[in-house]
Amino acid sequence: MVRTRGDLPPAAAPTTHQAQLFGLFRVVRDGSPLGDPAWGRASARTLLKWFLLNPGQRFRPTELSEVLWPGCTRSPANRLHVTQHALRHALEPELPSRRPSTFIRSDADGRSWFDPGDRWWTDVDEVARLAKAARAAQDGGDTAAAITCYERMLAHYSRGFLPEDLYEDAFTPFRTAHDLAHSETLRRLLRLYRGTGQRYEALNCAMGILDRDPYSEEAVVSVVEVQVEQGCVTAAISELERFVRTVERDLGTPPSRELLTLQERVRHAR
Structure with a gap:
């Protein structure tokens, strides 16, 4: 069954921790959401987001501090230590004080990294899995399976990537990549x-593309063609003329030959 709102997987999923980065950030541990008191401090949440987006990558303390407190000139070593301790406790509250964390690792050079093992599910990883499955389905000629995968991806994308961190520069490259992938998914699905x-689905998809890119010729052509097929010729002419005016006004670009x-074909369809 398609989860139309990008929900976290059920507690029966074979993981102990699940994280949602599309929509408001949420973490579930052993079936129970981690509320605000569990984190201890906001920087622990930010650090986990960064780790989940960069699993296995090793970071120096200065690099992590720049993510958490960009531009800070004071020595961040103690603040980083306290933040990492808070994160360890939030993820594994039963962990003895001197026992190493299951997920947060460090090496002799003082670098830290996140090891999710096979115990974490994230919606970001799920989107990557769905994208791979969709391409494989298309290559194999299974259009229905490809459509299902792309629709599930859109259910995640529609929630927005970390909307609570919209102005956090550290997450901008990830946001940009997901925005581009969102647009490409819409085009493939269209x-x-x-x-x-x-x-009906094509029309909705094309309108979604135009919401994101009002200059998409492919999307407006699809809208117009569907409207003509539905017998809404007057609406099709109006949509096409509006698009041509918008492109000429905003971009200074004359309409393409296509x-x-x-436009001529639609006018003759009356």
Whole structure:
């Protein structure tokens, strides 16, 4: 069954920890959400987000401090130690004080990294898995499976990537990558809907693309063609003329030959 809202997996999933980075950040441990009191400090939440996005990558204390307190000129060593301690306690509250963390590791050079092992599920990893499965399905000619994967990806993307950290520069590269992937997923899904004759779904998908990119010729062509197929020729002409005016006004670009040909064809469809 498709989880249309990008929900976390059920507690029966074969992991002990699940994290949601699309939508408001949320962590579930052994089936129970970690509330604000469990974190001890906000920097522990930020550090976990960074670790989950960079599993296995080793970071020097100065690098982690720049993520947590960008531009801070004071020595961050003690603050970082306290933050890491708070994170260890939040993730494994039963861990004895001198026992090493299962997830937060360090080496002789003082670098730290996050080792999720096989105990973590994240929606970011799930999206990557779905993208790989969708491409494999397309390559194998299984259009229905590809559509299902892309729809599940959109359910995650629609929640927004870490909206509570919209102005955190450390997460900007990840946000940009997911925004690009979101747009590409919409385009791929639009082509699949059109190829399988799913007019309503194609129309909604094309409108979603135009919400993100009002200058997408591919999307407006799909909108117009679906409207013509549905017999809404007047609406199709209006949509096409509006798009041509917008592109000419905002971009100073004349309509392409393809658009002019479509415009003529639609007018003759009356």
